[in-house]
Amino acid sequence: MPEQSPEPQAVVAPVTRSTIFIVATLAADDDGLDTVRAWCADVAALVRSVGKRVPDGNLSCVCGFGSGAWDRLFGAPRPAELHPFREFGAGDRRAIATPGDLLLHIRADRMDLCFELATLLVGRLGDAVSVVDEVHGFRYFDLRSMVGFVDGTENPAGREALEFTLVDDDPEFINGSYVLVQKYLHDMAGWNALPVETQERIIGRTKLADIELDEAVKPTSSHSSLTTLEEDGREIKILRDNMPFGRPGSGEFGTYFIGYARSPAPIEQMLENMFVGRPPGNYDRLLDFSHAVTGGLFFVPSADLLEALADRSPQAADADTEEAAAPALAPVAVPAPAPASQDGSLSIGSLKGTPQYE
Structure with missing residues (x-):
């Protein structure tokens, strides 16, 4: 039988009414690393325990790790495209990188479910991490962003969503995903002072009906054009x-951007187009009213791998990698095998192997 594909985390989950985003950093010393690794095996069980209280609440949680955290916690092998967040732009118009080792994206149709799960997950981690950012998000009318336009209209759905979000070309990390997050704060007074027609040209869509503007009138600097x-x-x-x-x-009025993809490259290209411009200088005019105050890139392992990471350490993983990469040794003479014992055994001891993550 073919090997079963790893179960992905809830990357492609229903749109919900409530969300909690948590970004944390690992403790400076290494004492808490074992706590974080053990916690990886508990995440799914905690989601089930809380979610069973309200079966139709659509509770889910996605857990991701930053580049430096992956090295400290798990070592090699590491996701092929995981790296620190890349900054774009300059001056007041800049996509900045901020500290972040662990990301939790908790979703449900009720904030009490999100709150309960966040409390349990963070409580299990204790002093092993420090929360550096926590945002409680909410659905705004008919999926509107804070600036009043429908958000996520062009999201892929169904099989296409899986195709664009799940890794299929990195054998150790099949059905994982990359996720990039940014917290934006908006100048709502300045934005609301603009005529609706000007706002629509900045976004590239009509505000009420959410229809994309015709290419003949849509500026090349519009948000939809550049992304x-x-x-x-x-x-x-x-x-x-x-x-x-x-x-x-x-x-304070903001939008928490979170984008999932099978590679960070397309999201990074979108950010470069927005903050630098395509061509340079033709930047996203929405950034005249929106300011990015955080930025982080994380890898989301499959659900199966997340649980398996509880038993992995960077020292053991690095040793396995070094052993696999070591040159073959010259053959040595092997003494003839001892004769079989009278009871029929081969006198070679137990054949039971020790399973380990590779």
């Missing part, structure tokens, strides 16, 4: 699950 990528005549897509957030009393 549309084609290769060999086919559009390359990513899966967005952005969420609005905010604190009106503090004047």
